[in-house]
Amino acid sequence: MPRPRRAQHCCRETALFSMANVRHLILLLLYCDGMNTETTPSPPSDPVFTTRKAVSKGQNQVITEELAILTPQNIELLCNLTDIPNNPPNITGYWAKDGQEIENSEETVNRINEQYVLKKTFSIQARDLGNYSCIFRENKAQVTFVLDVPVIKDKRDKPVVSYTRDSVVLECKLKYTPNTWNWYKANNTEKELINVTANPLNYKIFNNGNRTKLTILNLSEEHSGKYICSAVFDIKPSESYIELKVLSYTEPLKPFIAIVVEVIVLVTLILLWEKCSKPQHDSSSAGENDVCSEQTTKLTRDESNGVENNTARRRKLDD
């Protein structure tokens, strides 16, 4: 099948990388931004060029590649297959979206320089985001491109803990800068937008490019719950949530008092035991000490060649 020509002039370069190692499956991606298929051409925005390499050892591998899509665009996905045994003159492969085969996408590619290149251009709008896979049936090789808005990573698994009448800062950050950030409070299944202008005493939002901070002042127990930060992109907003737990001061106070009590009990026991064992200790250990001291001087004499004896003797003579 001839390569689609409409995507031709927006692509500046195609870069093909190949690994020298045996049995690798190498992917190259080429982004083409700009031209829609509609009649009114919009001025092309600057193309974004990204090349990514995914290496798989062995033939029967499934590779996943994540791509962040910020704006609606046309994108050409390219799969490069190398090191196939027997080197057949051509291979068939097809495309699937979210596990379902795309109709009429089956294509036979010819071998070029020991490589087989399968590519297809997709027009991506908000509803088109998903997993796109190129599958080579006979070789059982598959590459999956995950097309999605940038995901807010390093999300806390555990809730943020704070205390009543205190304040707390909730933060979200991304690799890419969205158009704007929004914060919502989740009430069961509903989302309620946090409006800073309506409530300046309690909430403060600070947006700085690819990060946002929500400060909640004057906390009370009702503030506990899920807070959703939303990064608004052209194509679709990307969301993440943080859970907040507001405790009262009595919560940590209980273990604290328990530990203090334990410390006081132990100290008292130890000091009491010392007082009780003192009288016997004094009377019985006088004799012991002489025996002990003889033994230790003997030991130390062996170890230190009689130095202690000399010093002891010197002290005796000093008197």
Place this chain on the structure above:
Amino acid sequence: MPPSASTNLGYTPPDGGWGWAVVFGSFISIGFSYAFPKSLTIYFKEIQEYFSISYSEIAWVSSIMLATMYAGGPVSSVLVNRYGSRPVVIAGGLMVGVAMVMASFGTTILHLYLCVGVIGGFGLAFNLQPSLTIIGKYFLVKRPIANGLAMAGSPVFLSTLAPLNQFLFDHFGWRGSFLILGGVVLNCCVAGSLMRPIKIKTKPPVSKTTDENDTAKPDVTSQTAGQDKSKQSGCAAKVSQFIDISLFKHRGYLIYLVGNVLLFFGFFAPVVFLAPYAKHQGIDEYSAAFLLSIFALVDMFARPGTGLVANTKWIRPKIQYFFSFSVTYNGLCHLICPLLPGYSGLVVYAVIFGLAFGMVCALLFEVLMDLVGAQRFSSAVGLATIIECGPVLLGPPISGLLVDIFMDYKYMYYACGMMMLAGGVFLFIMNFYNYRLLEKEEKEKQVEDRLEIGSAKELAANEEDKDNEEKIRLNTEEEVGKSICEEP
């Protein structure tokens, strides 16, 4: 021939019995002192966001705490010299506890600097010195083992406090955690209560005894053979009532100080940068953290192990050489590290480094006790820690600077390795020289002693003769008396 400073205690240490309870108490105190500042770093990210400050500003909390802990050494020594170990440790535990509780209510970062950094640091200093001092008072023959066991507190507590802090943080946030940690650290008071002041039994009348082993007066009898008696005049006399600055004339002590300053420049930085170096090599976060766990585990067992080895009759007399060897081994370890490839290379490095680190830590205070003796140890360690304060604090930032300049960790490792190697070689050479001088001085003293003994024997013989004469006279008088009484 070892330096003879060990026995001017005036009594023989028990070397067992309650001493092991004291070792346990020291284990707890030392564990808190070293592990507590490091384990607080888990809270830094959240506190940083809360106060809207940069990472370096929050890192100051740990640095101030560590700095105050080292700088508070002399103060601690003065107090121990005056009041003994127990009250100082209990006071220290209370200080840190109160500091953490106050910090949990903090509203500014300055509040944290003062509470956690300054007050907490002093409290930890009051825990560290007395714990070390009291081991010297309870142990002599088994002292290296006791030291090794007590110093093992640091890695044990670090491995315990790190997950505990994480757990507290997840459940209570940083404020609640600080409150609870304030309670946990009060257990230092329990450790302090275990540190019974040692009771001196008065010896049979011939030998001189010192009644209290924690008097304020400095040791007047001459120290290791050949050192000048400290000339006390005016101001110096007043200062030396509190802390023994004649130590600066002690040859062995000066060698120890110089060696320590050299070695501390390269001592802690490799620990700090182990995980970042691993991540830089492309290793994931969990495996990098696992490296630190391996390091801590090996360290935990290396310290008592080193104590056992140092206690043997082959090593104990020459323990200074053993210490120099461990420092040199540490240096070599860092020089080899950058050459080991891959994750398995790093694991091997972590094991070897853990061993080396444990060896040095276990021997660090044992050799000081060996040099200056238990009586002067508390002053010695106070003065040593305040001088070590500089390299300990400057070491990691300078190493960080090296990493930033060269964008490669290996130069930092080379630098640390060279510093430790220099320290180790210096200690080897100077200790060889010191041992030789000490042997010479001992021989001179022995010659003097023999002369004295010779004359003393004559005196004693004369005394005996006189006594015999007295006895005979008494007997004859009695007989005369009896005969008088019997006469009707």
